[in-house]
Amino acid sequence: MRLSKRHYLILLGPTLLILFAMLAFPTAYVFSISLRDYKLTDPTAGNPFVGLENYKTLLSDPEFFSALWRSVLFTVGSVALTFVVGMAIALLLNRRDIRGTGLTRTAILVPLILTPLVIGATYRFMLDRDNGIINEFLALVGLQRIPFLADPAWAMTSVILVDVWQWTPFAVLVLLAGLESLPVGPFEAARMDGASRWGEFWYITLPLLAPVIAVVLLIRTMDAFREFDKIFIMTGGGPGIATQTLPIFLYRSGFQDFDMGFSAATGVVMLIIVTVVSSFYVRRIHSAGE
Amino acid sequence: MKKSLTREDFLRASGGALASVYLLGLAGCGGQGTSSGPQGGPPDHHAFEGDTLKLLLKEGYEIEAIQKYKGDFEQATGTTVETEVYDEPTARQKFILDSNSKTGTYDITSVSFWNLPEYHRASYLEPLDAWIAKARDPWLDPKAIPKTAMNVMSVDGQLYALPHTIIGGMLFYRKDLFEKHGIKPPQTTADVLSAAKKLKEAEPSISPFTGRGAPTFASLGTWLGWTWGYGAKLYDDNMCPHATDPKFVQGMSDLLTLMQDYGPEDAASLTFTQAGEKFSSGNAAMMFDTTGFGGIFEDPELSKVAGKVGFSLPKGPAGNPLQWTYLEGLGISAYSQNKDLAWLFLQWRMSNETTRKEALELGRYDVPNLNVLHSDEYAKLTKKKGVSDYTKKLPQAWENITLEHWPFVPEFAKIGDTFMQQVSSAISSGQTAEQAMQAVQPKLDGISKDAGYCK
Numbered sequence: 001m002r003l004s005k006r007h008y009l010i011l012l013g014p015t016l017l018i019l020f021a022m023l024a025f026p027t028a029y030v031f032s033i034s035l036r037d038y039k040l041t042d043p044t045a046g047n048p049f050v051g052l053e054n055y056k057t058l059l060s061d062p063e064f065f066s067a068l069w070r071s072v073l074f075t076v077g078s079v080a081l082t083f084v085v086g087m088a089i090a091l092l093l094n095r096r097d098i099r100g101t102g103l104t105r106t107a108i109l110v111p112l113i114l115t116p117l118v119i120g121a122t123y124r125f126m127l128d129r130d131n132g133i134i135n136e137f138l139a140l141v142g143l144q145r146i147p148f149l150a151d152p153a154w155a156m157t158s159v160i161l162v163d164v165w166q167w168t169p170f171a172v173l174v175l176l177a178g179l180e181s182l183p184v185g186p187f188e189a190a191r192m193d194g195a196s197r198w199g200e201f202w203y204i205t206l207p208l209l210a211p212v213i214a215v216v217l218l219i220r221t222m223d224a225f226r227e228f229d230k231i232f233i234m235t236g237g238g239p240g241i242a243t244q245t246l247p248i249f250l251y252r253s254g255f256q257d258f259d260m261g262f263s264a265a266t267g268v269v270m271l272i273i274v275t276v277v278s279s280f281y282v283r284r285i286h287s288a289g290e
Numbered sequence: 291m292k293k294s295l296t297r298e299d300f301l302r303a304s305g306g307a308l309a310s311v312y313l314l315g316l317a318g319c320g321g322q323g324t325s326s327g328p329q330g331g332p333p334d335h336h337a338f339e340g341d342t343l344k345l346l347l348k349e350g351y352e353i354e355a356i357q358k359y360k361g362d363f364e365q366a367t368g369t370t371v372e373t374e375v376y377d378e379p380t381a382r383q384k385f386i387l388d389s390n391s392k393t394g395t396y397d398i399t400s401v402s403f404w405n406l407p408e409y410h411r412a413s414y415l416e417p418l419d420a421w422i423a424k425a426r427d428p429w430l431d432p433k434a435i436p437k438t439a440m441n442v443m444s445v446d447g448q449l450y451a452l453p454h455t456i457i458g459g460m461l462f463y464r465k466d467l468f469e470k471h472g473i474k475p476p477q478t479t480a481d482v483l484s485a486a487k488k489l490k491e492a493e494p495s496i497s498p499f500t501g502r503g504a505p506t507f508a509s510l511g512t513w514l515g516w517t518w519g520y521g522a523k524l525y526d527d528n529m530c531p532h533a534t535d536p537k538f539v540q541g542m543s544d545l546l547t548l549m550q551d552y553g554p555e556d557a558a559s560l561t562f563t564q565a566g567e568k569f570s571s572g573n574a575a576m577m578f579d580t581t582g583f584g585g586i587f588e589d590p591e592l593s594k595v596a597g598k599v600g601f602s603l604p605k606g607p608a609g610n611p612l613q614w615t616y617l618e619g620l621g622i623s624a625y626s627q628n629k630d631l632a633w634l635f636l637q638w639r640m641s642n643e644t645t646r647k648e649a650l651e652l653g654r655y656d657v658p659n660l661n662v663l664h665s666d667e668y669a670k671l672t673k674k675k676g677v678s679d680y681t682k683k684l685p686q687a688w689e690n691i692t693l694e695h696w697p698f699v700p701e702f703a704k705i706g707d708t709f710m711q712q713v714s715s716a717i718s719s720g721q722t723a724e725q726a727m728q729a730v731q732p733k734l735d736g737i738s739k740d741a742g743y744c745k
Contacts, residue, residue: 040386040387040390041386041408041411041412041700042411042412042700043390043412043413044411044412128556129554129555129556130554130556130568130571130573145555147555147556147559149556149559150555150556150557150558150559150560150718151555151556151558151718152715152718152719155559235559236504236505236506237505237711238504238505238558238559238711238714239503239505239558239559239714239715239717239718240505240558240711240712240714240715240716240718240719241505241711241715242715242718244711252707255379255383256379256703256704256707257701257703257704258386
């Protein structure tokens with residue numbers, strides 16, 4: 001039986017309705033707030049309509065651009081490292097001649113099941129200059145203690161590495177599934193033609209795995225760009241504003257200054273950025289699929 | 291003779307009942323809260339039997355007494371007291387969101403003095419003067435609470451929170467190290483700098499100084515209180531910022547030197563607990579912070595340096611004593627449905643009985659009840675515990691308290707965050723005070739302009 005448009009509508013209707021309620025309405029509401037001077041702690045002001053004033057203020061605020069730059073730095077650093085380390089581990093686990101891969105596959109999932117808050121708090125203690133286990137170890141081997149979370153460069157590096165630690169298992173899982181589903185034929189043919197291991201990886205594995213890689217990069221980019229919990233717990237955006245990424249900038253205006261109009265405008269701009277970057281990845285996935 | 295109800299009787303009766311419920315509902319929705327308001331005479335302790343009071347509290351040693359002794363209040367009144375405890379930003383967020391939705395989830399909230407202007411502008415809190423005048427219970431002796439505290443917890447002459455915490459500025463120093471190296475107890479900011487220099491050479495394994503450097507408004511008191519010693523204020527009376535004022539820059543420069551050159555390597559990220567931990571663990575020789583730390587540093591269970599701590603109230607070049615003003619109390623939500631009971635609880639909290647137990651059993655030496663502080667029991671306790679040096683300095687530190695240097699406005703948190711982000715950056719990057727203050731001045735100008743100040 002061939003389904004008509006009406007059937008499709010009936011079948012998809014409930015899902016579309018839920019999607020609308022869960023996504024479209026809140027988005028539209030956030031956008032409408034972004035057009036108002038809406039300060040939660042000043043109820044007498046009456047939330048007047050101010051048009052694009054919040055966007056104007058946001059786009060003329062140097063702190064917004066420095067937070068955006070830090071978000072880009074964090075995202076690129078975290079996604080690139082997650083991918084490289086994840087791919088290396090996935091390739092290792094994909095080899096049949098290495099023992100203990102089954103246990104490793106299970107153990108590697110631990111960071112994924114921990115909540116970001118717990119991870120952030122744990123690493124904050126571990127990276128403490130005076131009492132952290134990492135500095136204790138450095139001191140034990142005669143090295144200088146490092147103020148991991150109080151030095152601007154170290155603070156950004158630390159939060160990136162902790163994010164990589166948490167999300168590498170995700171990359172491993174997806175890439176490993178991709179590797180295991182690759183056809184055997186091209187590899188056998190390459191080996192018969194005398195291709196090196198590197199040549200096999202570069203000219204066969206990577207192109208065949210491109211759609212899976214794009215999915216990993218897409219999900220990780222979106223996730224890293226909106227990362228909040230771990231950074232907030234570990235550094236609170238500091239020292240100074242050295243780790244103040246866009247989500248922390250938004251949190252400060254929204255939940256510390258309670259400037260809902262301004263923070264909604266920040267949220268809308270973030271949404272646009274994530275949508276543009278995601279569209280790029282999605283196009284890549286489609287083209288790779290074709 | 292029994293009369294059976296007709297359909298009309300039933301409709302009439304149920305219609306009337308519905309109308310009553312509707313009117314009651316309307317009454318409930320009208321205005322803020324449904325309490326009867328302050329009535330003549332003290333409330334009957336058993337008038338609220340079966341009621342439940344919900345408290346939103348900020349974490350800290352100040353609330354220990356509530357958690358430990360609330361059973362006494364429940365027993366005395368036949369009520370139930372439920373508490374929710376959060377860190378300060380979360381408690382503030384919860385109270386603001388609850389007040390905006392006008393649900394009145396919380397009857398009582400912790401109130402930090404710096405949030406008062408914000409809560410006052412939004413009418414989130416019940417003014418307490420009328421309650422004190424008309425419905426005072428023998429539990430409360432308003433004269434026993436230091437007047438400074440009552441004044442600071444007031445806006446436009448109206449009291450909004452009953453203070454349970456008064457904190458002033460104090461310099462803590464390791465008297466054993468000072469004696470060992472022949473350094474005199476610091477009486478001025480210049481003494482602090484000179485002692486730091488000597489200690490850096492004499493005790494290279496520890497930091498000569500520690501204080502708050504984290505980029506949050508909770509650190510602001512350290513820096514504004516220090517610069518007040520130089521006769522400098524960040525804001526004038528019109529809320530125009532003067533970060534680049536030479537006196538202010540001088541004060542900032544000295545404290546920045548202490549944090550950059552004589553402070554711990556992670557000074558730029560130190561919150562009050564982390565800074566205090568540096569001192570209590572013996573990793574720092576001096577700390578400028580709130581008087582609240584005195585009891586902690588002298589408690590052998592919490593501090594490795596108990597018995598080795600000296601206490602000083604240094605002055606700056608202008609002769610002003612250094613400040614670390616902080617007051618906290620309990621306020622009643624304007625949307626509470628249990629204002630009478632909430633008011634009774636506030637009075638119980640500050641009663642002689644509760645504060646006496648707090649001081650004697652919990653060892654809270656800075657409880658702001660003069661009846662307790664002037665008692666023989668308290669004097670004996672402080673002597674026995676060896677904290678007399680600290681408790682003798684407390685009244686002076688409280689007397690020093692002023693708000694002259696403080697931006698007592700609803701935008702305080704934004705000002706504090708912005709200022710401290712710059713300071714924290716300066717500590718970690720080695721920026722000079724001049725550079726840091728020049729960088730922060732336009733940002734503070736922007737905040738003042740947006741808020742409509744400094745016209």
